[in-house]
Amino acid sequence: MFVVRNQTIPYGMQADVEFYDTDNNLLEGSEERMFMPVSTLKSQLPDDTYIDPNYLSDNDTILLCATKRIICSPKDHIHTSGAKAYDIFEHYELCKTCGKKMLDTVYTHSESSYKGREHWYVDKQPTNTTDGRWYKKCSNCNYEFDSLTIPKRSNQIIVKSYDELKAALAKGGKQWITINFTNSYNGYEVIEDSKQNNELCLDDPKAEITINMNKFKISRETLYDDCLFNIKRGSLRILQFDTSSLNDNNTTFSFFSGNNNRCIFNVAKGASLRLSNISGVARSTEFYYDFPCVISKGNLQIDGGIYTTYTEKPAINITGGNVTINGGKFEATSKGPVIGTLVKNAYENDYKNITINNGHFGGLYNAIVFDEYTTATINQGNFEYDDYYERKQAFGVVANGGKLTINGGNYYATKAAVEATDMQSFNINGGYFKLFDENNYNFEGAVCIKTTLDSDYLPVISGGTYVGSYGITFLQKPKITDQWLARRVDFSNVISSKCKVYDDEKKVDINIVSNSLGKKYLQIIAPNPVITTQPTDGYSPNLGDAVTFDINATNADTYKWHIIDENGKEIDWLYILTNGYGELSTSSGGKKLFITNVSDWLNGKQIYCDAISGNNTVHSNIVNIKIDKKLKYMNDIYFDNFDDMCNNKTIGDYKKPKTSENALYTIGEVEWAKYGKRLDDSYKISIGEKLSLALEIIPKSGYELNNNIYGRVNGIDSVGTLKRANGKRYMIFDINVSVPDKYKTQNIEVNIKAPTVGAAPAKTASCVAGNVNINKIEWSPTDSKFISNKSYTVKIEVTPIYGWGDIETVTAKVNGNNAKFIKEGGGKNKKYYISYTFDKASDVLLGDIDGNGTLSILDVTLGQRHLAGNVVLSETQKQAADINCDGQINVNDMTQIQIVISSGVGL
Structure with a gap:
């Protein structure tokens, strides 16, 4: 629209004015025209009359014209209807004189969803040798919202019975299943059984299965199962392309069970279900449909269909996860809502994210109920109930x-x-x-x-x-x-x-x-947002760098950035992040968009931004992403067992680095050096030394290297780039050979033979955990043999094999019991001990495991059964079984007992 801003020109006068196109805020030219001040217009209208557009002020002057077709026209003509056109946002007519978009013919794309149907058009049907294609388009132009590739018939799984469908779902994986029931009645596969676990179950986390119902339907009556479809893991999509039979009196799925928790579809947490043109009822009697069609704790998308509840239970009961409703007819004929997020117990509630983009929703009492755990966004939809009796919700x-x-x-x-x-x-x-x-x-x-x-x-x-x-x-x-x-x-x-x-x-x-x-x-x-700064093409000279985009608009409250593919279809930002194609961030209240760590996949994609004020949205220009195929960052290189480098390894153990299979480069030569001297494969690596690593990087076909390349090996950043005379390019790393935390001594556990009356104090102990050497063992009192009813303390000197962790928080155990960790001395003379005081020495006869006072073959048998895991010995029996006093019970002890028995000589 042409407006003279902040100028009041007397009514009826002509003046030279400048014309601006509000689409892009660009000057169109100037011309002599007759104008009316906004203040004059208001004075001729009743008080408080609504003025459209509402952003005109009393200081502005507007153009007087007989037709709004002149609005946004160039100065030398009035727009007249020409060819029809569309873009990804809207459809419109083009002026046949200048070819510009006529703003009064602009309408947003809309999808026909008559009576809840998702309407698909046929591009081509699949054959035995070629794929088919179906698509959805705007009801007023040829803009495609979505398309679906249907595999050629040889790649489809054709199921002829309920059992075959059950088996196909149980296989999981990626499948296109087409229903072709051979014994159906009026299109229904009727199942009446008393089986348990006979539901149609999907339980493969990697499953991606589509079921084409192909006009067929399923009816099952049983006694025990909770649901007809049980989607535990994986992704399931169910489509009914033909919608001629989709109405309030014809259901795709019918389910009856003696169980009180029944539904058609049960979607577990993390699983996914997508429904199109489906109608289903879960019954408690022949005619009483009183249970939900869907109970979902996972990811649910409904694109079309009819979903009805006849009681207080919602037809779509959302107990968790993410839900998107793009269309369908949802109706409740009793007190309950057709869509609800209520469950019986608060602890059963998970947080839910619900987006409603379209559909018809109505209930005799209410249509939709959201609880306190729900975050919901409603973009469009009709929320109305009007039945035969003219009752309203x-x-x-x-x-x-x-x-x-x-x-x-x-x-x-x-x-x-x-x-x-x-x-x-x-x-x-x-x-x-x-x-x-x-x-x-x-x-x-x-x-x-x-x-x-x-x-x-x-x-x-x-x-x-x-x-x-x-x-x-x-x-x-x-x-x-x-x-x-x-x-x-x-x-x-x-x-x-x-x-x-x-x-x-x-x-x-x-x-x-x-x-x-x-x-x-x-x-x-x-107020309508007016974009004053349009985003421009984003360019990065290197893969792994960033592209940035800027926008600014007056009156805008929020900004929403979109990315679209080569066909103009929107791509979810989460999909980009999940697949490692780039990372998204914004600043300045959403006016700046940053895509970092960009990948080659982003090349050719496009960006635009919505400037939003209330319910008014203005789309920015669509701009391009261009990224040169030049490699600068290689961050996914690693050696197996890198943490073990300190553990008597050689250079030869680290000559085969790995990288991801999707990397755009390969690794050539691997060179290790110390003080500039190359190391051969037999060189033994020592703790504390500093080594240099050079990795040759070879770009794959179609890519090249930046002058400076950077990378990371097992989390260690490169320190430089080396380019040799032969053209080979290397990343250089400084590798400091140190002890990883997992090897450092932090929690020590040792075993030692416990005091037994008559036995000599143990002079050895074993390290169970903590990576320590045992240097010296002292007992107090220093008796040559343990005396009955006397307590003994053992003091064990330890040194770490690799080094200490946090020395202030080291813990110790002896024979599984908490012990003291002691530091003595200082400087080079500092020593570390474990101290533990045993209970009074027990009067145990070594080798007498069964405790009958003598050594016999029965003791050996009992000890062997313990070693085999068939019996558990008491602490006293364990002391008797450890006849060689090494703190362990093993086959050596059983052999020693047999020697004592056969010799007839006591210990």
Whole structure:
């Protein structure tokens, strides 16, 4: 639209004015025209008349013209309709004179979803030798939303029965399954059984399975199983391409079970289910459909279908995970919501993220209920119930304590189109909210915000239309009463000062304190963002570096960056991060986008940004990503057993470094050196020395190396680049041979023969853990043999094999019991000991394991059974079994006992 900014030209006069295109803020030219000041226009209209566009000020002047086709036209002609065109955002007509987009013909793409159907078009059907292709497109142009490749028939799994379908799912993996039941009745595969664990189960974490129902349906009646489909792990997609039979009276799946937790689809945490054009009922009797169609704790996506509940149980019960609803018909004919996040016990709740992009939702009482563990975003959708008896729903969306953002949609109800209670956050950026309040005296408002106790929470509202005698209301329940009372709030803290607010086309001052706003037709309009700085192409001269993008827009509250592929289809940022293609970050409130550690995969992808103000979104220019195929960073190189370098290894043990199979380079020569002298493979590595490592990097075909290359080996950064006369390029690393923490002495455990009456004190001990050498053993008192009823303390000198960890926190155990760790002396004379005091020496006859006072073959048998793990000896028996007093019980002790028995001579 052409506007003379900040100039008031008298009405009827002609003047030379400059024309700006609001699409790109570029000057179109100048021409003599007749204008009307905005102030004059307002003076000729009734008071508080709504002016569109709302961002015109009284200081501006607008062009007088008979048709809006001149708006944004170049100066020398009026736009006239020409060819139709579209881009990834919208479709429109082009002026047949200048070829420019005619702004009054611009409409956002929309997908036909009549009666909940997801409509697919056929490009080509699969044959025995070629793949097929189906696609979804805008209902008003040829823009494709999505496409699906259908494998050639030879690559499909054709199942002819319920059992074959069950077996195919059990195999997991990546499959396309086509249903072709041979014994179906009116298209139904009817299963009646009393089996347990006969559900259709997917339990492969790597599974990616698509089922084409191919017009067929399944009905199962059983006694025990909880569900028809049990998706424990992996990803399952179920499609019904043909929608001619999809209606309220025809179901794709029917399930009856004697179990009280039944449903059609059970989706476990971490598993994924995607449904298209599916209708299902879970029954408790022949005609009573009173159980959920879906219970999901995992990842659920619904693209179309019919989902109905006839009781208080929701048809879609979301108990956790991520849920996206792109379309479908969802209806509740009783007190329960059709979509709910409520479970019986609070401990069963997981956090849920729910996004509703479209669909029809209605309930006799309410359509959707969200709990306190839910973060929900509603972008579009129709939330209305109107049955044969002309009954309307009491509530559209009910949210209790979670987070809810509404960007659009149409909401209708007799009490509250949206009711939000004790929210953690609640934002309305747009939408149409209508309260049917003609004959209802119990209504709350088109949108009602309720708080309990002493909460002072306020929502953020920056858009929307609110129809009814109460548009936006606030209620509060104090501690002293159970009744909801009016809560007065300052609406200037609820609605942004940038917004224009009208009620019945009359301007409203939001600087009021009241419990409600809007008495008839309340409109809250955020200003349109105007992009003043467009992003430009992102370029990186090296793989692994970063590309940056900038945008700025007046009136924008938030910015949302998008990346699209070569076909204009959006790519999830999480997909890029998960696959290591790049890392995303933003700054300056989202105005700057950084993609770091960029990969070759990003080449050819495109970027654009949405500048958002309330429910108004302006798309930036689409710009390109270009990355030169030049390697600078090699960060995924490693040697096996690198931590063992300190453990008597040689250079030859470290001549075969590894890297990822997706690396864009290979490793050539591997050279080790010390003080500039190359080391051969037999060189033995010592703790404490500093070695130099040179790795030759060879780029794969189509790539080249930067002048300076950097990398990392087992977490150690390179220190330089070496380029030899023959052109070979090396990364240089300094390797300090040290002892890794896992080898350092921190927690010491030793075993020693415990005192036994009549036995000599042990002179040896064994290290069980802690990597120590045992140097010296002292006993106190220093008796030559242990005496009955006397306590003895052992003091064991230890030195670490590799080195100490944190010497201040070293722990020690003797024979599994906590002992003291002692430091004595100082400097070079510092020594370390383990000290442990045993209980009074026990009067045990060595070798007499069974404790009968004599040594016999029975003792040997008992000891062998202990070694075999068949019996467990008591502590006294263990002392008797360790006849050689080395702190261990093994075959040597059994041999020694046999020698004593055969010789007839005691110890």
